[in-house]
Amino acid sequence: MGTPESKPDPAATAASRPLATTITLRQPYLLFLGDASHASRAKTALGIRDWAPETCAGQLRLADCAVDLELPELTPAQAAQQGIGSLLIGIAPIGGQFSESWLPTLFAAVEAGLDIVSGLHAKLGDVPGLADAAKARGVRLIDVRCPPPGLPVGSGRKRSGKRLLTVGTDCALGKKYTALALTRALRAQGIDADFRASGQTGIMISGTGIPMDAVISDFTAGAAECLSPDAAAGHWDIVEGQGSLFHPAYAGVTLGLVHGSQPDAMVLCHEPGRSHIWGYPDFPTPSLQTAIEEYERAARLTNPKARVVGIAFNTSMLDDTERAQLLADTERELGLPCFDPLKSPLDAVIRNILSL
Amino acid sequence: MGTPESKPDPAATAASRPLATTITLRQPYLLFLGDASHASRAKTALGIRDWAPETCAGQLRLADCAVDLELPELTPAQAAQQGIGSLLIGIAPIGGQFSESWLPTLFAAVEAGLDIVSGLHAKLGDVPGLADAAKARGVRLIDVRCPPPGLPVGSGRKRSGKRLLTVGTDCALGKKYTALALTRALRAQGIDADFRASGQTGIMISGTGIPMDAVISDFTAGAAECLSPDAAAGHWDIVEGQGSLFHPAYAGVTLGLVHGSQPDAMVLCHEPGRSHIWGYPDFPTPSLQTAIEEYERAARLTNPKARVVGIAFNTSMLDDTERAQLLADTERELGLPCFDPLKSPLDAVIRNILSL
Numbered sequence: 001m002g003t004p005e006s007k008p009d010p011a012a013t014a015a016s017r018p019l020a021t022t023i024t025l026r027q028p029y030l031l032f033l034g035d036a037s038h039a040s041r042a043k044t045a046l047g048i049r050d051w052a053p054e055t056c057a058g059q060l061r062l063a064d065c066a067v068d069l070e071l072p073e074l075t076p077a078q079a080a081q082q083g084i085g086s087l088l089i090g091i092a093p094i095g096g097q098f099s100e101s102w103l104p105t106l107f108a109a110v111e112a113g114l115d116i117v118s119g120l121h122a123k124l125g126d127v128p129g130l131a132d133a134a135k136a137r138g139v140r141l142i143d144v145r146c147p148p149p150g151l152p153v154g155s156g157r158k159r160s161g162k163r164l165l166t167v168g169t170d171c172a173l174g175k176k177y178t179a180l181a182l183t184r185a186l187r188a189q190g191i192d193a194d195f196r197a198s199g200q201t202g203i204m205i206s207g208t209g210i211p212m213d214a215v216i217s218d219f220t221a222g223a224a225e226c227l228s229p230d231a232a233a234g235h236w237d238i239v240e241g242q243g244s245l246f247h248p249a250y251a252g253v254t255l256g257l258v259h260g261s262q263p264d265a266m267v268l269c270h271e272p273g274r275s276h277i278w279g280y281p282d283f284p285t286p287s288l289q290t291a292i293e294e295y296e297r298a299a300r301l302t303n304p305k306a307r308v309v310g311i312a313f314n315t316s317m318l319d320d321t322e323r324a325q326l327l328a329d330t331e332r333e334l335g336l337p338c339f340d341p342l343k344s345p346l347d348a349v350i351r352n353i354l355s356l
Numbered sequence: 357m358g359t360p361e362s363k364p365d366p367a368a369t370a371a372s373r374p375l376a377t378t379i380t381l382r383q384p385y386l387l388f389l390g391d392a393s394h395a396s397r398a399k400t401a402l403g404i405r406d407w408a409p410e411t412c413a414g415q416l417r418l419a420d421c422a423v424d425l426e427l428p429e430l431t432p433a434q435a436a437q438q439g440i441g442s443l444l445i446g447i448a449p450i451g452g453q454f455s456e457s458w459l460p461t462l463f464a465a466v467e468a469g470l471d472i473v474s475g476l477h478a479k480l481g482d483v484p485g486l487a488d489a490a491k492a493r494g495v496r497l498i499d500v501r502c503p504p505p506g507l508p509v510g511s512g513r514k515r516s517g518k519r520l521l522t523v524g525t526d527c528a529l530g531k532k533y534t535a536l537a538l539t540r541a542l543r544a545q546g547i548d549a550d551f552r553a554s555g556q557t558g559i560m561i562s563g564t565g566i567p568m569d570a571v572i573s574d575f576t577a578g579a580a581e582c583l584s585p586d587a588a589a590g591h592w593d594i595v596e597g598q599g600s601l602f603h604p605a606y607a608g609v610t611l612g613l614v615h616g617s618q619p620d621a622m623v624l625c626h627e628p629g630r631s632h633i634w635g636y637p638d639f640p641t642p643s644l645q646t647a648i649e650e651y652e653r654a655a656r657l658t659n660p661k662a663r664v665v666g667i668a669f670n671t672s673m674l675d676d677t678e679r680a681q682l683l684a685d686t687e688r689e690l691g692l693p694c695f696d697p698l699k700s701p702l703d704a705v706i707r708n709i710l711s712l
Contacts, residue, residue: 156604156636217576218569220608248512248658252576252612259604280512283657301639302604 021226023148025207026085026115026140028057030074034102035064036091042067044119044201045090051180052205057084062101067091076105076112086115086142088204096121106130115140119200144200147215147223154221154260156302161231164353165263166241166312167295169285170278171250173271174314174341175241176202181341182267183238185350193236196227198257202240212242212257213250220253224260236353239263245294246286247277255298262303265353266295271314272326288334309356310337310349377582379504381563382441382471382496384413386430390458391420392447398423400475400557401446407536408561413440418457423447432461432468442471442498444560452477462486471496475556500556503571503579510577510616512658517587520709521619522597522668523651525641526634527606529627530697531597532558534668537697538623539594541706549592552583554613558596568598568613569606576609580616592709595619601650602642603633611654618659621709622651627670628682644690665712666693666705 029048036042049056049069058074061067076087087109093099098106098120106124109116110133118124124141125131134141164182166175179195179202186193195202197209215223228237239261243250268291277283286294292308299306311330315323327338337348385404392398405412405425414430417423432443443465449455454462454476462480465472466489474480480497481487490497520538522531535551535558542549551558553565571579584593595617599606624647633639642650648664655662667686671679683694693704 154605156639213572213574215573216569217571217573217609217612218606220573221605246657248615249510249577250574251615251657252608252610253573254608255611256573256608259607283512301602301607 021148021150021152022208022210023142023144023203025117025142025144025204027055027207028084029055029086029088029117030058030060030076030079030084030109030114031056031069031071031090032087032102032105033059033061033065033067033069034089034091034093034099035062036067037064039067041093042091044092044204045069045088047201048088048090048204055205055207057082060087060105062105076109076114080112080114084114086117088117089120092120098122098124098127103127107133110134110137110139113137113139115142117142117144117204119144119204121145144203145211145214147210151210151215151219151226152222153219154225154256156259157225158303159225159228159230159262160233161228161235161237162233162265162356163228163237163239163261163263164265164267164309165239165258165261165299166269167254167258167266167291167308168241168244168269169246169288169291170244170271170274171242171247172278173274174269174312178267178269178312178341179238179240180205181346182349182353185346186236186238186353189350189354191236191354192232192234193238196237196239198224198227198240198242209240213253217252217256220256221260224257225262228261241269244277245298246283246291248280248283258295258298259302263299263306264303264356265309266299266306267310267312267349268292268295268308269312269314272318288330292334305356308336309352310339313338313340315340315343377504377506377508378564378566379498379500379559381473381498381500381560383411383563384440385411385442385444385473385560386414386416386432386435386440386465386470387412387425387427387446388443388458388461389415389417389421389423389425390445390447390449390455391418392423393420395423397449398447400448400560401425401444403557404444404446404560411561411563413438416443416461418461432465432470436468436470440470442473444473445476448476454478454480454483459483463489466490466493466495469493469495471498473498473500473560475500475560477501500559501567501570503566507566507571507575507582508578509575510581510612512615514659515581515584515586515618516589517584517591517593518589518621518712519584519593519595519617519619520621520623520665521595521614521617521655522625523610523614523622523647524597524600524625525602525644525647526600526627526630527598527603528634529630530625530668530670534623534625534697535594535596536561537702538705538709541702542592542594542709545706545710547592547710548588548590549594552593552595554580554583554596554598565596569609573608573612576612577616580613581618584617597625600633601654602639602647604636604639614651614654615658619655619662620659620712621665622655622662623666623668623705624648624651624664625668625670628674644686648690661712664692665708666695669694669696671696671699
């Protein structure tokens with residue numbers, strides 16, 4: 001487990017049990033790259049290729065496409081014939097709209113019997129004629145930014161099984177990748193564990209989940225309860241965190257996710273050197289000690305045993321010596337396993353988790 | 357100010373400044389009582405008649421209606437002629453749907469040029485033909501459970517003017533009425549103050565506001581920022597609280613409202629004898645001291661000077677002696693003004709607010 005510099009093995013990402021009140025995608029995917037002029041426009045496809053290669057069965061590119069994932073080039077009809085379930089839009093066009101040039105592909109996918117999966121702001125159902133075509137063909141148009149219908153209000157009822165939630169001093173510093181890496185490491189030890197996605201990229205990777213940031217606020221904790229349902233006593237759900245309790249815009253989402261997840265364990269994610277909330281220069285990031293105290297205080301409303309069991313650093317901007325120094329210093333200071341989920345072994349934090 | 361047992365004077369409830377990104381209703385109202393068989397089904401109308409009598413210009417009752425608000429009986433056409441702005445649905449039918457028997461009245465209201473205002477779960481736009489009729493006539497169908505479009509993400513930017521937020525140990529124990537009573541008492545002292553509604557009944561009373569529980573979770577703090585915009589230095593916005601930080605389902609909404617409101621002052625609302633969160637027997641209500649500490653801690657993220665300045669009790673189940681004893685004991689214990697907003701003078705808490 002935890003080979004430095006490695007990406008997770010494929011089997012670690014797909015959820016073993018689909019959930020009832022969640023988005024559930026038909027995998028594997030035909031990745032649609034459109035006319036992407038540069039890899040930076042195909043971040044969705046690249047993320048899925050890296051973290052869930054077993055779900056990537058082919059690519060479909062238009063004439064001007066400059067990105068190549070080195071997957072088999074397939075038409076929608078060929079993809080359907082091979083058992084591929086969905087055409088996944090793997091690019092983010094400027095403005096978030098569907099390009100005119102994509103429409104023949106989208107209709108061909110529906111005609112071939114594929115679902116279409118999109119994370120764009122524009123809705124698939126707003127493409128004229130596409131919803132009718134999908135209905136007639138019996139396939140689904142899935143906007144992963146839209147929560148599933150029927151989410152309940154939180155119950156606060158204690159659920160069976162174990163849960164870990166990744167939490168952060170800020171947004172966008174590695175909560176998803178930390179959860180993916182922990183899931184992989186637990187599975188590598190033979191532990192029954194599932195990654196539970198709370199954001200759109202995570203949902204595409206695992207094929208199931210709920211986009212927490214798009215849930216109506218009254219149902220946030222209830223959605224989090226749906227995301228990690230009752231499970232066997234030894235099972236671990238590894239829940240992808242969102243936002244930060246220290247964020248002036250998003251702390252409410254974070255608190256609902258903390259309460260509904262009822263985490264037994266939390267891993268605190270941080271990026272060294274980030275002195276303030278990204279985009280909010282008047283709001284300093286908290287000290288790690290303060291963050292640990294606040295997350296434990298918040299989580300104990302629904303799980304009195306909740307505790308932080310490790311600290312994940314995004315050290316992409318440090319060299320090896322600096323990284324080793326930072327991890328060792330922080331471990332000594334706080335008495336918790338410290339690691340970079342993409343660069344260091346996870347043995348110590350996994351031991352800590354399994355000791356609960 | 358604060359005459360015991362009194363209801364607020366009319367001028368204290370309507371907002372002096374309509375807000376940009378909020379629901380804004382056309383007052384006064386023609387209250388529609390349908391075929392209400394009992395006052396308990398007309399709670400919405402009764403609440404508005406009690407708290408904003410100046411907005412109630414008439415009533416419209418069907419043949420079987422057993423409720424009478426003693427307002428002029430008007431047809432929609434008569435109401436429009438008198439300058440009434442909206443037909444307000446003042447009853448809650450079982451199941452939350454529009455009754456077949458109401459439809460002629462709804463269409464007649466549109467035809468007469470009235471807006472229609474509803475707080476039901478069913479949407480006005482789902483009544484076949486009503487949306488088209490409203491569009492043709494140039495009137496609005498307003499579901500006050502639906503947030504206005506265009507809400508931004510929270511900015512955390514400190515705004516001018518002063519703000520008070522009512523907060524609670526639980527839901528449904530007087531946060532709205534406390535905010536209304538404080539607004540009235542401040543205005544009675546000549547202070548420029550506005551009640552800011554965050555729930556549907558409050559919106560109907562004041563004619564403007566945002567239903568916080570229906571906002572997409574990512575925009576909760578941003579919506580709260582819109583609810584109490586920049587104002588003159590001496591102006592007070594009195595913001596109606598929602599939920600409770602100690603509620604396993606709704607704490608996220610509460611935290612977003614606390615952060616976006618940036619309160620200078622908070623009034624903690626409590627119902628004596630309520631030992632656990634309503635409907636959640638496994639979740640005890642916090643001690644008042646704990647609640648004060650947690651709300652101040654949460655609020656200081658966006659306003660480091662935030663503090664609790666008084667405690668509002670809902671003492672409807674106590675007699676006069678018990679009430680006096682409770683208020684005196686708690687004042688001595690916590691060193692804060694204690695009051696029942698419907699039954700005791702507010703002088704001490706108002707002094708505390710104005711000393712900030």
